[in-house]
Amino acid sequence: MAAILTAGTPAPDFTLHVTPDQTLSLSELRGKPVILAFYPADWSPVCGDQMGLYNEILPEFHKYGAQLLGVSVDGVWCHEAFAKDRRYHFPLLADFEPKGAVAQAYGAYRKQEGVSERALFVLDKNGVIAWSYISPVAVNPGADGILQALEDLPK
Amino acid sequence: MTTLKIPVRPEDHAQGDENAVCTLVEYGDYQCPHCGRAYPIVKRIQKHFGKRLRFVFRNFPLNEIHPQAESAAETAEFAGTHGKFWEMHDRLFENQTRFSPMLFEELAQEMKLDPADLLDALTKGEYRAHVRSDFMGGARSGVNGTPTFFINGQRHDGPFDYEDLVEAIEGRLAAA
Numbered sequence: 001m002a003a004i005l006t007a008g009t010p011a012p013d014f015t016l017h018v019t020p021d022q023t024l025s026l027s028e029l030r031g032k033p034v035i036l037a038f039y040p041a042d043w044s045p046v047c048g049d050q051m052g053l054y055n056e057i058l059p060e061f062h063k064y065g066a067q068l069l070g071v072s073v074d075g076v077w078c079h080e081a082f083a084k085d086r087r088y089h090f091p092l093l094a095d096f097e098p099k100g101a102v103a104q105a106y107g108a109y110r111k112q113e114g115v116s117e118r119a120l121f122v123l124d125k126n127g128v129i130a131w132s133y134i135s136p137v138a139v140n141p142g143a144d145g146i147l148q149a150l151e152d153l154p155k
Numbered sequence: 156m157t158t159l160k161i162p163v164r165p166e167d168h169a170q171g172d173e174n175a176v177c178t179l180v181e182y183g184d185y186q187c188p189h190c191g192r193a194y195p196i197v198k199r200i201q202k203h204f205g206k207r208l209r210f211v212f213r214n215f216p217l218n219e220i221h222p223q224a225e226s227a228a229e230t231a232e233f234a235g236t237h238g239k240f241w242e243m244h245d246r247l248f249e250n251q252t253r254f255s256p257m258l259f260e261e262l263a264q265e266m267k268l269d270p271a272d273l274l275d276a277l278t279k280g281e282y283r284a285h286v287r288s289d290f291m292g293g294a295r296s297g298v299n300g301t302p303t304f305f306i307n308g309q310r311h312d313g314p315f316d317y318e319d320l321v322e323a324i325e326g327r328l329a330a331a
Contacts, residue, residue: 049300055219057294087219139312142157142299 004107004119009129011036011121012105016093017076024069024091026127033066033130033153034123035146038108038116040137042074042082042092050118050140055088057143064150066122069093073100073115108134122149157297157310163211168240171201171209176331177324180211180305182293185228185247186221186254187301194248196317203321207328212244214289215301223254225286230259232282233273239266307331 005011011034015025026034039050051070054061061068070092074082079092095102095116103109103116110117118135131149135141163169163178181197183190201210214232216224227247234243246262259277260270276282293303297310304311304320306327313319 052217052220053294053299056217056290060291060294089219140299142297143294144157144160144297147295 004117004132004134005121005129006132007129011123011127011129012102013127014102014105016071016095016102018091018093019080020076024093026123029067030127031125033064033125033150034121034127035061035066035068035150036071036106036121036123037068038071038095038103038106038119038121040110040113040115040118041072042078051088051092052086053140053143054146055086055090057147058089060147061150064153066150071095071102071116073103110137120146122146122153124153157312159305159308159310160296161292162308163209167211167213168235168244169209169211170241172206173209175209176207177204177307177327178209178211179320179324180213182213182215182289182296182298182301182303182305184214184216184221184224184301185231185244186224186251187217188251189300190302191248191251193302193315194245196315196320199317200320200324204324208324213293214286215293215298215303216286216290217301225283226256226259226277227254228286228289229277229280229282230263230273232285233276234263234266234268237268239268242266 011026013025013027015023018024037054054068058068068090073095075096076094079094083092100109100116108117108119118137118141120133120141121129122131124130130153133141133145159180201208214228216228218225231240231243231247234240250258260273263270263273304315306323311323
């Protein structure tokens with residue numbers, strides 16, 4: 001597994017497509033906590049997969065004022081179809097061109113497979129990494145770590 | 156290792172001896188096909204371990220993908236207040252592919268519960284907070300999909316076929 005960026009590191013800024021005609025920059029979200037959830041690919045075949053789980057827990061994340069961003073190397077059209085199919089209520093960012101560049105900046109890219117790791121980052125309102133976690137690719141890490149990290153953020 | 160954050164309490168729905176050496180907790184969703192598949196497996200597990208095992212079911216409805224899961228969970232809780240939780244739990248899993256508001260009322264009727272009371276409870280969301288509290292306790296404990304099992308408080312990762320669960324429980328019993 002890659003060595004991901006750890007707590008205390010300023011989160012590298014990025015600008016990625018969030019829909020075919022819209023981009024989102026991390027710096028736009030300064031002022032509130034951000035959850036960055038890198039995952040290998042859209043269309044994983046299980047019920048209640050990682051993003052699906054976060055989608056269900058979203059209201060809880062919002063209680064902390066946190067914004068959840070899913071990130072994978074899939075393209076915008078793929079993300080759009082996936083998010084619509086699964087009824088996701090949070091943005092999926094396309095780390096598509098140059099492929100995996102953002103995942104690489106966070107130390108969360110699997111070069112051999114060409115996909116990102118299952119890596120989680122909770123950023124504080126100043127854009128500094130407060131918590132990070134890398135999970136074996138086959139293991140859905142759940143949401144307990146994120147919830148704890150949000151709770152531990154200085155109020 | 157991921158552990159259960161909310162210990163088993165008297166208000167939980169539990170089957171089996173409360174002093175059993177092993178407690179199996181399932182976080183499940185009545186509309187989830189994988190939970191449906193786990194349902195008869197858990198029955199066999201209970202039979203196999205008998206008095207040595209206590210089984211607890213908690214709600215983890217994935218409402219975005221399973222639009223009837225919440226109502227099903229609330230229906231089971233409603234039955235629970237009339238002492239018929241497990242009967243409803245079983246009937247829901249056995250009828251998983253036929254979910255509709257009418258089916259829930261039908262099941263209530265069959266169990267001699269008042270369908271009008273059920274409808275009223277569902278409309279008012281009488282059990283919504285309870286179901287949500289189960290859900291959040293699960294999220295806090297690292298439930299990462301449905302079903303998620305905890306064996307004596309430790310999350311069981313990997314497959315949940317009969318043999319897998321027997322082996323995992325035997326492992327816990329040996330450690331106890």
